[in-house]
Amino acid sequence: MNILVYLVPLALGLGLTGLFAFLWALRSGQFSDVDGAALRVLSDDDLHDAGTTKD
Amino acid sequence: MTESLDLSLYAKPMADGTLGMELAVEGIACGGCIGRIERAVRSVPGVTEARLNFTNRRLHVTWSPGLAEPAAILRALEDGGYHGHPFVPMRAEQQEAAEARRLTRCLAVAGFAAMNIMLLSVSVWSGNVTDITPETRDFFHWASALIALPAAAYAGRPFFTSAWRALKSRSLNMDVPISLGVILALGMSLVETANHAEHAYFDSAIMLLFFLLVGRALDHAMRRKTRAVAGNLAALKAENAHRLVSDELVSVPSAALKAGDRVLVKPGERVSADGIVLGGKSDLDESLITGETARRNVASGATVYAGSMNYSGALTLKVTAAGGAALIDEIEKLLEKAASAKSRAMRLADRASRVYAPVVHLTAALTLAGWLIAGASVHDAIITAIAVLIITCPCALALAIPAVQVVASGALFRSNVILNAGDAIERLAETDTVVFDKTGTLTLPEPRVVNTAALDPELLQMAARLALSSRHPLAVVLSREATTRVPFDDAVEEPGQGVRAHINGIDTRLGSPQFCDVIAPNTSQASTVCFRHGKRFAVIAIAQKLRPDAVDVVNALRGRGLDLQILSGDHLEAVAPVARALDIEHWQGGLKPAEKIARIEALRASGRRVLMVGDGINDAPSLAAAHVSLSPISAADVTQAQADAVFLGEKLRPVLDAVIVARRARTLMTQNLWLAAIYNAVAVPVAVAGAVTPLIAALAMSGSSLLVTLNAMRANGGPR
Numbered sequence: 083m084n085i086l087v088y089l090v091p092l093a094l095g096l097g098l099t100g101l102f103a104f105l106w107a108l109r110s111g112q113f114s115d116v117d118g119a120a121l122r123v124l125s126d127d128d129l130h131d132a133g134t135t136k137d
Numbered sequence: 138m139t140e141s142l143d144l145s146l147y148a149k150p151m152a153d154g155t156l157g158m159e160l161a162v163e164g165i166a167c168g169g170c171i172g173r174i175e176r177a178v179r180s181v182p183g184v185t186e187a188r189l190n191f192t193n194r195r196l197h198v199t200w201s202p203g204l205a206e207p208a209a210i211l212r213a214l215e216d217g218g219y220h221g222h223p224f225v226p227m228r229a230e231q232q233e234a235a236e237a238r239r240l241t242r243c244l245a246v247a248g249f250a251a252m253n254i255m256l257l258s259v260s261v262w263s264g265n266v267t268d269i270t271p272e273t274r275d276f277f278h279w280a281s282a283l284i285a286l287p288a289a290a291y292a293g294r295p296f297f298t299s300a301w302r303a304l305k306s307r308s309l310n311m312d313v314p315i316s317l318g319v320i321l322a323l324g325m326s327l328v329e330t331a332n333h334a335e336h337a338y339f340d341s342a343i344m345l346l347f348f349l350l351v352g353r354a355l356d357h358a359m360r361r362k363t364r365a366v367a368g369n370l371a372a373l374k375a376e377n378a379h380r381l382v383s384d385e386l387v388s389v390p391s392a393a394l395k396a397g398d399r400v401l402v403k404p405g406e407r408v409s410a411d412g413i414v415l416g417g418k419s420d421l422d423e424s425l426i427t428g429e430t431a432r433r434n435v436a437s438g439a440t441v442y443a444g445s446m447n448y449s450g451a452l453t454l455k456v457t458a459a460g461g462a463a464l465i466d467e468i469e470k471l472l473e474k475a476a477s478a479k480s481r482a483m484r485l486a487d488r489a490s491r492v493y494a495p496v497v498h499l500t501a502a503l504t505l506a507g508w509l510i511a512g513a514s515v516h517d518a519i520i521t522a523i524a525v526l527i528i529t530c531p532c533a534l535a536l537a538i539p540a541v542q543v544v545a546s547g548a549l550f551r552s553n554v555i556l557n558a559g560d561a562i563e564r565l566a567e568t569d570t571v572v573f574d575k576t577g578t579l580t581l582p583e584p585r586v587v588n589t590a591a592l593d594p595e596l597l598q599m600a601a602r603l604a605l606s607s608r609h610p611l612a613v614v615l616s617r618e619a620t621t622r623v624p625f626d627d628a629v630e631e632p633g634q635g636v637r638a639h640i641n642g643i644d645t646r647l648g649s650p651q652f653c654d655v656i657a658p659n660t661s662q663a664s665t666v667c668f669r670h671g672k673r674f675a676v677i678a679i680a681q682k683l684r685p686d687a688v689d690v691v692n693a694l695r696g697r698g699l700d701l702q703i704l705s706g707d708h709l710e711a712v713a714p715v716a717r718a719l720d721i722e723h724w725q726g727g728l729k730p731a732e733k734i735a736r737i738e739a740l741r742a743s744g745r746r747v748l749m750v751g752d753g754i755n756d757a758p759s760l761a762a763a764h765v766s767l768s769p770i771s772a773a774d775v776t777q778a779q780a781d782a783v784f785l786g787e788k789l790r791p792v793l794d795a796v797i798v799a800r801r802a803r804t805l806m807t808q809n810l811w812l813a814a815i816y817n818a819v820a821v822p823v824a825v826a827g828a829v830t831p832l833i834a835a836l837a838m839s840g841s842s843l844l845v846t847l848n849a850m851r852a853n854g855g856p857r
Contacts, residue, residue, distance in 0.1 A: 086273065090257070094280075101249040108242065113241070115192045117191045124168060
């Protein structure tokens with residue numbers, strides 16, 4: 083049962099990592115435009131730009 | 138005469154030395170607009186960054202100082218078919234954004250803690266019925282305490298601070314029993330853990346916080362969205378003033394006016410700042426300021442006040458007080474009022490929960506005393522009391538009405554209806570009679586070309602392009618039909634007659650019948666403009682046009698059992714065809730404002746609940762007299778201020794949607810009140826009897842809140 087002494091804090095640590103990752107994402111404004119993010123992924127802006135520079 | 142636009146008021150210095158501005162953008166239809174708008178604005182020389190927030194339709198632009206002209210950014214948007222309206226983000230909005238982030242952080246912490254504690258708790262529960270050693274159990278309990286105490290201290294703050302504020306002002310709100318329940322459960326669990334007991338209640342305290350925070354965060358997010366739309370709308374409605382700078386007109390936002398500035402106020406505009414008339418004569422409607430409806434004649438030397446409507450002539454003013462900042466405050470205050478205005482049902486629910494809060498505490502105290510007298514151990518009595526405290530929290534009751542209100546007003550926003558009054562939804566739901574004004578309400582606010590189908594498209598396009606060169610009101614209407622917005626080079630306007638130009642070497646004229654040598658049929662229904670291109674000619678009819686979906690909407694409203702009427706100030710011959718087209722039996726024309734009110738009063742007296750839809754200044758009093766009122770966004774400011782809700786766009790559909798959403802919302806409110814009442818009626822006796830542990834209580838209580846909230850979400854769906 084001694085293994086629990088390591089495993090429980092380890093699990094907590096992993097959970098905390100997730101929590102801090104979320105708080106960081108929140109702070110850096112990744113949730114400020116949720117609808118826009120869903121649509122931006124569809125735009126081929128980058129490809130288009132690369133194409134025009136080659137011409 | 139082109140008037141330059143000065144936007145320096147809106148430009149804010151950024152951290153990296155550039156200037157930044159926020160724009161509310163109109164006309165965003167789909168995801169493709171994001172790229173188009175950002176590319177268009179970035180291509181303006183000097184612009185360093187443009188980022189569109191699709192969720193709240195706002196564009197953030199930064200440019201290097203001195204390089205780009207801010208007005209060029211607006212022009213770039215304009216060329217792409219969008220309209221940008223600069224605005225200063227409001228204080229209230231910024232505060233709410235901070236509050237939303239705080240709630241989300243609390244929610245994240247509570248969620249993390251709840252998951253981990255449940256993991257440990259489930260192990261203990263299953264261990265208790267099998268072979269867990271007391272040492273392991275203690276270890277798990279201490280680990281839970283280690284997670285729960287800091288998490289509760291952090292995530293519980295929204296509740297603790299609100300409860301503390303209430304207690305300080307010697308009152309009780311729903312956060313008091315919540316805070317008390319959480320603190321008691323945590324304290325009790327610590328004692329239990331120290332005594333190596335089999336049960337601890339860290340899980341219930343944290344779960345309670347987590348579910349309550351879910352409800353609050355949802356509620357807050359919806360409110361914020363509503364507020365953002367209202368803020369954009371305020372930007373759309375923000376007025377510009379014409380400042381005279383060494384006899385040149387510069388268009389500046391009213392907020393940028395300073396004492397001593399000279400300002401031109403054109404007829405039909407509102408006076409943008411307090412001032413003294415330097416030149417010109419006019420009549421002012423000061424009803425917004427004084428309530429006096431008779432117009433006041435003003436001439437040189439007279440003092441005028443911001444907010445009065447200028448009727449007949451142009452005035453030059455010397456600004457005495459910077460009215461601008463005050464005006465922004467005013468809008469902010471109005472929005473504040475709209476957001477905090479509580480409906481009757483909401484006030485009722487508020488009062489109920491205020492009365493109910495002491496009952497919660499009393500029931501818990503009585504349960505504790507009762508069990509102690511009945512001979513239960515102190516420990517069991519306290520546990521039961523905590524369960525009662527948690528389960529009797531009327532959170533579901535407190536959420537029942539506001540949750541529906543918030544979702545319904547969100548649904549109305551998506552249908553292009555913006556609420557002015559908090560209780561408009563309930564009053565809309567009660568409507569049984571709809572009274573329409575004609576001009577600008579059933580018809581489009583501006584006249585249109587009505588015989589496009591009968592005209593040769595090529596001729597119409599030519600005529601419309603030629604019309605671009607004229608300032609005549611009919612020409613302005615006609616020019617909207619032009620697909621190429623480039624005027625002909627040699628177009629000449631002949632005052633009082635029309636415009637002429639040579640197109641492909643052929644003499645082309647647009648204007649009066651004589652000017653164009655065309656015999657025009659005489660109609661009283663429409664104004665006509667004649668067009669001649671060599672031997673070919675056209676007679677273009679311009680008239681008020683019904684809103685594109687008026688017939689469908691009117692039929693749908695009738696299908697919902699509403700009685701429809703038209704009360705118009707326009708003459709009978711103009712109203713009759715509209716009433717016929719819409720198949721509305723009860724209609725009256727040529728009514729004065731007082732007669733309109735009398736009609737509406739008569740309807741009310743016969744027990745009808747009247748929804749008045751109108752836009753003119755003459756409609757303002759009848760809107761106030763009706764049970765509930767709607768106004769198109771094109772309406773006069775005074776009228777809009779009077780209406781319970783405002784709708785946007787060319788279609789009449791929002792009127793129908795408003796009624797549908799309001800009726801659905803009313804049904805849901807009733808359902809929610811029943812759900813909450815039944816929950817409390819069932820759960821409380823069971824908890825008092827001691828058959829519920831704090832965890833079950835927390836789950837039941839937050840479950841009922843979630844149920845009510847989810848039910849409220851249904852105000853969103855349904856047929857549109």
